[in-house]
Amino acid sequence: MSEKLDLILFGVTGLVGRYGVRYLYRLCKEKNLTWGVAGRSEYKIKKVLEKLEDETKDQSVAKIPIILADMSDEQSINQMTSRCKVLIQACGPLRQMGEVVVQKACIQSRTHYVDVSAEENFIDKIQVEYHEDAKKAGIYVVCACGFDCVIYDLGLKHLQHKFKGTVNSVETYLKLDYHNPTLTGPSYNVSTWNSTIDLLVNKHELKALQAKIFNKHMPKLKPALDTKYFPFKPHVEDGWSILLTGSDRSVMMRTQQYLYEEKNHRPVQIQTYLMLKALYYLIFFVIYGLMISICLPFKLGRKILLRYPAFFSAGVFGSREPSAEMCENSYFRLTFVAKGWKNKIIGPHEKLNEMPNHGMILQIKGNNPGYRVSALCLILSGFLLSTQSNKLPGKPGVYTPGIAFRDTTIVKDLDDHGLSFNVLNEFAITS
Structure with a gap:
């Protein structure tokens, strides 16, 4: 051979x-x-x-x-x-x-x-x-070496490097939008829609799997990060923010658990949110979400969801492949809001009497997240696996991007290929 x-x-x-x-x-x-x-x-x-x-x-x-x-x-x-x-x-x-x-x-x-x-x-x-x-x-x-998990997981690692201290909590805000809102046509492949429906139908599998993954004895960190279950207006982006569920946060949490168990690092508390740029988008989101929820439990309902992706996604998904023009028309901004203690390394079990005193806002931007950025993240992951094996974890196995590639040049490589990783602001927390 x-x-x-x-x-x-x-x-x-x-x-x-x-x-x-x-x-x-x-x-x-x-x-x-x-x-x-x-x-x-x-x-x-x-x-x-x-x-x-x-x-x-x-x-x-x-x-x-x-x-x-x-x-x-x-x-x-x-x-x-x-x-x-x-x-x-x-x-x-x-x-x-x-x-x-x-x-x-x-x-x-x-x-x-x-x-x-x-x-x-x-x-x-x-x-x-x-x-x-x-x-x-x-x-x-x-796994999960596409746009979302790589950008989230390695973005947090980059933020911690810039923070120069201990990060207690991070909230992320993802904005997906278009340069030219008048262009029409699907933005994403129908296969992504089909996969989403399949995951929603089989969501019961997750609970058993994650019970085996996540350590029930992780340290209880203070101050605890509150989860905002209802829509709200954040100060870092225009529009309304809603809780974002999915693989991004669970992949990041797996990385944090590994760093605690293997490196004795203090885990970062994480919550992820999606931005909707106006109130009427939020209303439409709720209406479409209710329609999907009504259809999901029934075989006929699922068949209808799969047959009419454009209707149930307001045109975001379609039966035909997105055009190159439509793909390149899209962009993303992912904003991290971190709070913690500057110039102070705190162990996972260390008791503190003081509240966080420092904050940082990091933003990552790029064009065509669904396909161009996903392809870049994926190819770089395979390429670095081949060329920077000395910077991978010491033991082989199944890892998240944030574990596998945290010591490689992936953030610099992404930046060199058109993404931007910028610290927008650092601020003191006084109360």
Whole structure:
């Protein structure tokens, strides 16, 4: 058998994959790494590579290895993972079919793995069931390497570095918007909508999984961070803020638990919120949320939700793929509001008589979060797994992005590729 490729991008014909192949080409060229692409359709893969060759004017692109693989065909998955050192998984959704790639392919072939998943059930199941197997196989498995979890998890790490002290609590505010609000068409793939509905239907799985993950003996930190369950207007963004549930916070909390258990660091209390820019958006959000909640318990209702994504999402999702113009029209701002103690390192069990005295606001910005930024985060994760193995955790296993990549150059690399990480304000807390 020929020598293994350094990296394979699986799912190259999807939107994330098509953005990602450009980053993979440039990064591998810089470091002289070998790479290949994989997917179900040879015809579609060749079209992607032809476009890349046209853009780069590099005739060697035509020689990039093509591997045919389908998640419903276990043999093809095994053959794919046996051909590379690091698999970059851009396919989705993963809850129903992604497990075979980790369990029966990457672990058996001792291939490192990163993916773009944001499905809590899948992420948590991989953590619970395959950490020990991955450790024995000597591989690193890092789920949730797309836009949201990487930006949140590594954004918090960057904030703590800038804070120069001890962070007690962080609230995050995510704003998603458009440069030109008059453009029409879906913003996200229907597969993301289908995955969301699937997760809502199977949310009961999460409780049992997270009971196995989260340590019930974590320290009780004071002052405690209050959770705001009702809409409110924050001082850091215009509009209304609502509680944001999903994989972002649970991934961050897993990172904080690891740092407490393995490094004896004081955990950071975290809460995540989503911004809606006007009151009528909030009203629409509540109405659509109620409609979805009414439909979910019934088989016919779920069938209707899956058949009419545009109606039930106010056009955010659609049956056709988002246009390139619509993708590039979108942008995000993620604002961290941290409170703690400056120039003071406090242990996890240390009792304090003083309230937090210092605050910081950090903001991360970028364009096209759903696809361009997700692809960048994913490709950089696989690339750093290949090139900065000396900066990964000492023991292999299943990790969050904030654990796996906290000592790598990922924040600088993201900044170099168009994202901005800026401290907007530092302030004293007097009462």
